[in-house]
């Protein structure tokens with residue numbers, strides 16, 4: 323049982339809410355943090371703790387795109403494809419990544435390093451095209467920036483570019 327391993331954390335999360343079911347999203351986050359995705363046993367576990375049915379947990383997991391239903395790579399590349407990013411050629415970002423990693427959206431590289439997804443608006447509409455990599459945002463993307471992010475992550479496990487909108491005014495050579 324996944325949650326049994328995190329008894330104290332689960333209790334702390336439950337203590338934040340007057341109604342148990344309100345803790346559903348934080349517990350799903352915990353499960354995904356630990357396993358990289360939300361497995362069926364984890365969903366059953368969470369349902370039991372929150373006194374929900376497994377389908378109630380499942381329908382929440384499938385509603386939010388931030389939850390993964392299967393294992394993903396070490397770095398999850400999520401490219402926004404919604405209107406504002408589409409207008410500034412987010413489709414090019416997908417093409418650059420696909421070309422560089424030889425994968426299409428929904429797939430993971432054979433070394434399990436990268437998974438590519440296309441997602442709806444990530445709330446950074448003024449600085450597109452953009453992508454989220456795990457917890458970091460990379461914005462105003464160019465082919466050069468995308469290459470640098472992917473190469474840094476593959477080589478060092480961290481990116482030398484600053485994430486977030488403040489990366490934009492900084493010339494690439496100084497970042």
Ligand code: FES
Pocket residue numbers: 402403404405406407408442443444445446447448450452
């Ligand atoms: S449209 Fe891409 S972040 Fe909102």
